[in-house]
Amino acid sequence: MTLRLFGTALPALLGLVALIAGAGRAAAQSSTGPTFWMPVQGSTGAAGVDSVFYFILWIALFFFALIVGVMVLFVLRYRSRPGREPEPSQTHNHLLELTWTLIPAALTVVIFGFGFRKFLDLSTSPANAYEILVTGQKWKWLFTYPSGYVDDNLHVAIDTPVQLLITSEDVIHSLYIPDFRVKKDAVPGRYSKVWFRATVPGEHQIFCAEYCGTGHSDMLAQVVVHPPGEFEQWLATNADLLDKLPPAEAGARLYAQRGCSQCHSVDGAASVGPTFQGVFGHLVPLKGGSSAPADENYLRESILEPQAKIVAGFEPVMPTYKGRLSDREITAIIEYIKTLAP
Amino acid sequence: MTRAPERPAAHDHVPHLAHHFRSLQQQYDAAKLGMWLFLVTEILLFGGLFCAYAVYRSSHPEVFVYAHRFLDKTLGGLNTVILICSSLTMAWAVRAAQLRNRRQLALLLAATFICACGFLGIKTVEYHAKWKHGLLWGQRYQPVEHTADQAPADNAPLAPAPTAVPPGAGADRSLLPAPGKAPAGLAAGEALTARSHDPGNVPRNVHLFFGIYFVMTGLHGLHVIAGMVLIGWLFVRTLRGEFGDGYFTPVDLGGLYWHLVDLIWIFLFPLLYLIH
């Protein structure tokens, strides 16, 4: 009876385990596409992380099957029935206990070592990495390229090591790129680093992974991986938009890219901050009862010293852009706002 | 596992013995263990603050070396002596209770209480001096010139952050420098520290020291006040006639608490006042 149970239940469970883990493993090894558990392997580091994941998955599934299998077996075999008495057995067995302590201990050492090695691969950037500055703020990511150009998406060249220097303007955020298996907190007051080498062209999702307020789940961006040669083209095209575009159009681009759009609408909709639509040239009611004319100086002051005049009905939560927008950029934004008649 | 005969009701006959204890000795042992465990929690509580001290001192040693000079070593030393004396009187008080000497007990509890008052008095003097000189925490750190009695016009200290604004949000955000350098500290803070009497050597973020100073000595002060309430209560009980029959556990436990308060100060004093 016992043998029959052993013969059917346990192998069936182990077979199921092997199927799941094997499928996952095989999928991971044969392609870089998404699997049941993992997204696309978009970078050189991703395969390493996935190999640790599936290794642990194998071990976890094995022990899970063992535990549940034994439990089910015992429930079936030893459940209380009329006339069934418990059979005498030991209350401890040093050899058995030592075995089931040492084997898991050894396994955890292996898992630790494997995970640590792959982690070091993730953390150690090559010397010639292309450096991009990343700034997180509520609720936008901004990427500053070596030329000084700032964009709201992360453009990189394929097959090129890229190092990100990450910081935050306000609270702790976290830059997370699932396809590359990288994540690093953006901490105000310091810089943190992360690197990757993208292998799959196209767009990859960027999330913010450290809770940062109402817009946390909207703090998204894309990694745009350019085929060879196209990244430099893109940078050149976009870098001098202030020179190429009329100020108001440049201002519109800056409005979308530099985080203004997160809190200020241009169509009159209510948001965290006052709408830009129709603000220029009118009297703005301020907290405390006074009012101020919204001329170019008012707009400039609102960008550089946002706490100086708080509009009635809004909270003083805007961060300053001092040092983050050049005078030309501020002028462009002001010109754009002037075009937003109601 | 048979039932043994009923045990005799003990609680009616033995004074001070709670009925869930078998004997006075068991009760006393339990009370002592409980008190020691409570003291351990207090050590962990202050431990967190000592840890914060250690972290900031190791990352900003110059702040601590510079700022501790504003603390008056004499007053601090006097406070240390006062607390040690009060520990002596408290221990003596416990002894008096053990020996059933209620008069001595009352006197010594009073002496301990007076020492504690002295400690708080000196601390008040110190705190007041800090406040007068603008040596406070965070954005309230606005040191006034030591030499000048009149405040020069351009030295007018900034108004404290308005309460409507969450702390930190009103401060100018630092200018973002080129990659590789850490951001500068409070822009306003730079101007402030430049106004002090030694403009060449003043480190940034001196207020960090005072933040830690006030939190640590403040929490300690609260514990001193709590201790005074405890001693006062023991004093009242003594006057009411208790502790004359050999039962001295509350005095003993109060003594343990007071020794801990003293011990914490003995660590605070050199760490804050005697940095070299």
Next chain:
Amino acid sequence: MTAHQPAPAPHPGASLHGGGAVNYLNAAPGLRSWLTTLDHKRIGIMYLISILASFLLGGVFAMLIRTELLTPGRTIMSAQQYNQMFTLHGAIMIFLFIVPGIPAALGNFVLPLMLGAKDVAFPRLNLASWYFWLAGALCLLFSLLFGAADTGWTFYTPYSTTTNTHVVATTLGVFILGFSSVFTGLNFIVTIHKLRPKSMTWFRMPLMVWALYATAIIQVLATPVLAVTLLLLIVERTMGVGIFDPALGGDPVLFQHFFWFYSHPAVYIMILPAMGVISEIISPFSRKHIFGYKAIAYSSVAIAGLSFLVWGHHMFTSGQSPLANMIFSALTFAVAIPSAVKVFNWLATMYKGSLRLDTPMLYVLSFLFLFGIGGLTGLFLGSLATDIHLHDTYFVVAHFHYVMVGGTLIAFLAGLHYWWPKMFGRMYSEKWGRISALLVFVGFNLTFFPQFVMGSQGMPRRYYNYLERYRVYHEMSTAGAYLMAIAFMIIAVYLAHSLVKGRLAPANPWGSATLEWETGSPPPVENFLGEPQPGDPYDFSALVYDPALQGYRDAKEQA
């Protein structure tokens, strides 16, 4: 200095074998006698009612969260409200329900009984602990009504020092609750050290006592650190001290170190008593001595000790050095081993036993399954390479719900059903007990297993809005949540029903050998009418089933 109401003379009809006698429930009537009681059993019941009410409140928030997450974007509430919901769900469930849960509600009742004692060491402190709990709860509720914190239960700076919501009220509530936890732990440690009978040496204590002891050590050592952390947060918010403000030279990551120094050991406060409950049930329900008693006892203390060394595994992406990351990762794997050892010991206890599959045992089997998954998924999170990818995703949410709900809550339900006859003198409906145990099991897995996959696919946590590709997982998860809610409501109904209509319980319905089963169900005020004689808490050879009692009795006694 009398500690109790005077014990009434034994009623002529009083016996150890059933209800009708004067017991702690009916001895002194009226709400006032309850609110001023010093009886650990009554305090345990008051805790039970309070924490179950908190569980209901936290559960309502959970259902609101899951309903909101049924669709991406707005479903029933704004982003701000959602953020407050998950903050409150976490804070209420952790600080009002799970941390006090088994120790305060079940442990308070059972610990002195298991030791053959009349009460805990400090009955007045015990009552004070409950009032601290109440004060903390009221503070949290106050913050709920006037704009609760939206920081997440972890209160990370600088967000928590700059947000406009009532962070101070919420953290003050948690601060006050800490006192409740510390004093309960202190009380239990002294009780276990000083109120044991002479013949009950350390290795003759029930494993529940070992579990409560290890838990109490953590409560006493770790909670003060949370207290000072929250104090610093409050001081920063109200007085602008600047210790966590980078603009003032402070370090926001320091908050994380302080916070997790408590909060990681806290999770072992949550699981250790649960493991104690499992040990207490699995042995009598297998009619077999627990296997590896010493290993289980030592592992409880080992877990308590090791738990203080691993807090940094919550901070692998925070920017701490690779060396720190390595040390914390290695130690995290170390703390996994004692838990694994316990699971194997429990299975070995079942081997060759005679397994009785009543409701408490069904929850024990659920626990083995669910805690197995929860514990094993911890391996992914302890390993550095995988944690970088999985940190702050739904994988973590699934992991901790598997251990806290699948582990602690299931064990709490097991213990509640196990000790229910002892506490209230009534048996509940076994049929409905089994049905709802199954529903809880199915509902739970449906709610949380999809979250593992969602997390490894990249879905971050604390997200109000989400990408369309994750929708199907959220739909499954919400469906499971509703199923679980129904199951919990069924449990509430049949348990409440048992209080008025349940069959009267015998002294020892399950045939357990620990001392609480030697006295009446419910026990008399002074716990034992005679002097209890402790023996081996897992030796059932002297117990025999008596069909007339529908319970077990000493083989030597007359029926």
